[in-house]
Amino acid sequence: MAALLTLSNATVKRGGNILIAGLSCAFRAGEAVVILGPNGAGKSTLLLALAGLIPVDGDIALHGAALGDYSRSELSRHIAWQGELPPTEFGVSVQQRLDLAAGEAGGDIAVGAQDMDIEALLHRALGTLSSGERQRTELAALMLRDAPLWLLDEPTAHLDLKHQIHCIQMLKAQRAQGRAIITVLHDLQQAMAIADHLILVDGKGRAEYGAAQTLLNSATLSQLFHAPVMQQGAMLIPDYGEEL
Amino acid sequence: MYRWLILFIAIAACLILGLAAGEHWINPFAAHSGLDNTILWELRLPRLLTAFAVGGLLALAGAWFQVLLGNPLAEPYVLGVAGSASAGAVTGLMFMPESAWAMSAGAFAGAWVGIVTVMFFAHLGSNRMLLAGVVLAAFWSAVLALLLALLPEQGLYRAFSWMMGDLSHSDIPVSILLAAWGVALGCGLLLARALDMLLLGERHAEALGVNVKQLRRRLLLLASAVTALAVTAAGTIGFVGLVIPHLMRLLFGSLHKGVLPASAIGGGLLLLLADTAARTIIAPAELPVGILTAIIGVPVFLFLLLRRT
Numbered sequence: 001m002a003a004l005l006t007l008s009n010a011t012v013k014r015g016g017n018i019l020i021a022g023l024s025c026a027f028r029a030g031e032a033v034v035i036l037g038p039n040g041a042g043k044s045t046l047l048l049a050l051a052g053l054i055p056v057d058g059d060i061a062l063h064g065a066a067l068g069d070y071s072r073s074e075l076s077r078h079i080a081w082q083g084e085l086p087p088t089e090f091g092v093s094v095q096q097r098l099d100l101a102a103g104e105a106g107g108d109i110a111v112g113a114q115d116m117d118i119e120a121l122l123h124r125a126l127g128t129l130s131s132g133e134r135q136r137t138e139l140a141a142l143m144l145r146d147a148p149l150w151l152l153d154e155p156t157a158h159l160d161l162k163h164q165i166h167c168i169q170m171l172k173a174q175r176a177q178g179r180a181i182i183t184v185l186h187d188l189q190q191a192m193a194i195a196d197h198l199i200l201v202d203g204k205g206r207a208e209y210g211a212a213q214t215l216l217n218s219a220t221l222s223q224l225f226h227a228p229v230m231q232q233g234a235m236l237i238p239d240y241g242e243e244l
Numbered sequence: 245m246y247r248w249l250i251l252f253i254a255i256a257a258c259l260i261l262g263l264a265a266g267e268h269w270i271n272p273f274a275a276h277s278g279l280d281n282t283i284l285w286e287l288r289l290p291r292l293l294t295a296f297a298v299g300g301l302l303a304l305a306g307a308w309f310q311v312l313l314g315n316p317l318a319e320p321y322v323l324g325v326a327g328s329a330s331a332g333a334v335t336g337l338m339f340m341p342e343s344a345w346a347m348s349a350g351a352f353a354g355a356w357v358g359i360v361t362v363m364f365f366a367h368l369g370s371n372r373m374l375l376a377g378v379v380l381a382a383f384w385s386a387v388l389a390l391l392l393a394l395l396p397e398q399g400l401y402r403a404f405s406w407m408m409g410d411l412s413h414s415d416i417p418v419s420i421l422l423a424a425w426g427v428a429l430g431c432g433l434l435l436a437r438a439l440d441m442l443l444l445g446e447r448h449a450e451a452l453g454v455n456v457k458q459l460r461r462r463l464l465l466l467a468s469a470v471t472a473l474a475v476t477a478a479g480t481i482g483f484v485g486l487v488i489p490h491l492m493r494l495l496f497g498s499l500h501k502g503v504l505p506a507s508a509i510g511g512g513l514l515l516l517l518a519d520t521a522a523r524t525i526i527a528p529a530e531l532p533v534g535i536l537t538a539i540i541g542v543p544v545f546l547f548l549l550l551r552r553t
Contacts (some may be wrong), residue, residue, distance in 0.1 A: 034464075048447070051451060053451065055448055071455070072450055072453050072454060072455045072456075073455075074453075074455035076451060076452055076453030079451075080451070081447075081451040083451075084445070084447065086443075086444040086445050086448050087314065087445050088314055089314075089315075089442075089499050090310075090311070090316065090443045090492055090493065091494075091496070091497075091498045092444070092498045093497070096440070096497070096498060096499060097444070100441055100444065100452065101438055101452065103452070103453075133386045157549070176352070215543070231361050238482060244254075
């Protein structure tokens, strides 16, 4: 299958420091790629680069054409980005947030709100919601976008267990429908549940792209995070030490 | 819908009140002598319309600056335009004390010097531009203080009354101000959807398809041009540009297809009312209108804030 988005020898910087050097990979429809790495390693910065929201050294091509050749409105039809929570100073309501995401040809707000369990919050201002409710609003906003490529930055952050599970199930369903998903995650079980491929970034310039089956193992992850990760059956779990 | 109706009824009521009130009260609906006609239609009406247009322009500029800078405390003078315009006006007064238009010309030139200076920092992003604006405002205040120290004593009253807002002798024809009000509101409405997206932050707006760099340039130019015109017409009038957009967000919601027309009307209404009070309370003398915009507007805003919270 032809790639939606390709990275060729891409170098991602923040504040002049090289975070990721010479990364090459391709993202295809119906495939989920999880970005893993320690804090400050450049995971979110990589997502911003893939969304065309920050410049990058090297080439990023969408359907074979450089990202820079697309206008912002064209890019928004191909790529949907879920990142930081929006500011709350100006009293934007959940309904208005979803309206803005849906646009004129966008999805049905009621369906998105129902799916993310925020129907009762539609008339509330974003500033009156908890972080988890705001995160669900952002996920509902993402669901209203008709873009074939989704970029998500820690989509399960702030969510309770029920909504974490629902979020991962929703992403799996979207992948099954042909959506390309690239997401930053910190939870190893969630990564195992959804990842077809992984990008491992260590914040020192090194980045590795490969199949999840190959890279999701205790040795690789322990080395990546400088923290003990144990394999228990099919599970990868952090080693918190002896029980008290 | 009823909120819009109330706003329009308020405009009509305030216009009638503004025509009637003054040192000499006149019933605008009765038959009049030649003098009353002159007072009503050649003195009071143009001044009322000037107040309405200037108030509307200030509120529009305030709404734009707040979104542009992502800061609810922003107002039309936040980037130092009031200071540079005041310094320009006092310079005009200093060198041509007898001229009727020297202060206005100086204010207009000064406003643009301030705007062009700020533009050099526009590429740095909202926060740094705001920081540059605040520092420049302090610089222009120092320049203004220096000029006032050098100004001959007889010019001080004119300088201070202009600096606190003065609608008694605007040098810009009311037709130009009303046209600018309409054009500014029209431009604002064309950008309304993009402005709404900017409420979500620059990254979200870009991800939703807005060319944020281009939008920021356009907004900065538009808001600055409107501020320069308002400050030239009426001196520096605080509070309208800060509070009216927030008041209208409380009443009409956050989206700009509502906030912008409501601010253009609400800002006009507040200044019209304040100016009517300013020229009536101690008639035949006048109070500085900038004082009254705060005295009328602050309690209304705080009341609504408490009610909505």
